[in-house]
Amino acid sequence: xxxxxxxxxxxxxxxxxxxxxxxxxxxxxxxxxxxxxxxxxxxxxxxxxxxxxxxxxxxxxxxxxxxxxxxxxxxxxxxxxxxxxxxxxxxxxxxxxxxxxxxxxxxxxxxxxxxxxxxxxxxxxxxx
Numbered sequence: 001x002x003x004x005x006x007x008x009x010x011x012x013x014x015x016x017x018x019x020x021x022x023x024x025x026x027x028x029x030x031x032x033x034x035x036x037x038x039x040x041x042x043x044x045x046x047x048x049x050x051x052x053x054x055x056x057x058x059x060x061x062x063x064x065x066x067x068x069x070x071x072x073x074x075x076x077x078x079x080x081x082x083x084x085x086x087x088x089x090x091x092x093x094x095x096x097x098x099x100x101x102x103x104x105x106x107x108x109x110x111x112x113x114x115x116x117x118x119x120x121x122x123x124x125x126x127x128x
Contacts (some may be wrong), residue, residue: 084110
């Protein structure tokens with residue numbers, strides 16, 4: 001058992017935050033994800049733009065961000081309407097991602113659910 005390798009993996013996992021956007025305009029999803037990609041590494045390529053899917057039900061866009069290193073502060077972005085965002089990850093990681101969103105949007109915390117090592121935060125983002 002390689003404890004150094006396990007510790008490195010644990011640190012990496014704890015720096016990841018899953019971001020979900022639901023029931024918002026495609027351009028608003030793009031604005032949120034592009035702002036986050038300015039600040040943090042993502043599991044999605046920069047040219048991966050959210051697309052609307054036809055059919056019944058609401059569209060949910062997801063992406064995972066590694067917040068272990070903040071690259072730059074995102075500039076303020078315009079939204080066509082408030083966007084509801086769900087964040088899930090380690091306490092420190094979720095807090096870092098929230099700080100990253102604050103440079104681009106007005107951030108309102110709607111609720112939190114806490115566990116032993118992770119938390120989930122519901123946010124409403126608006127144009128600053």
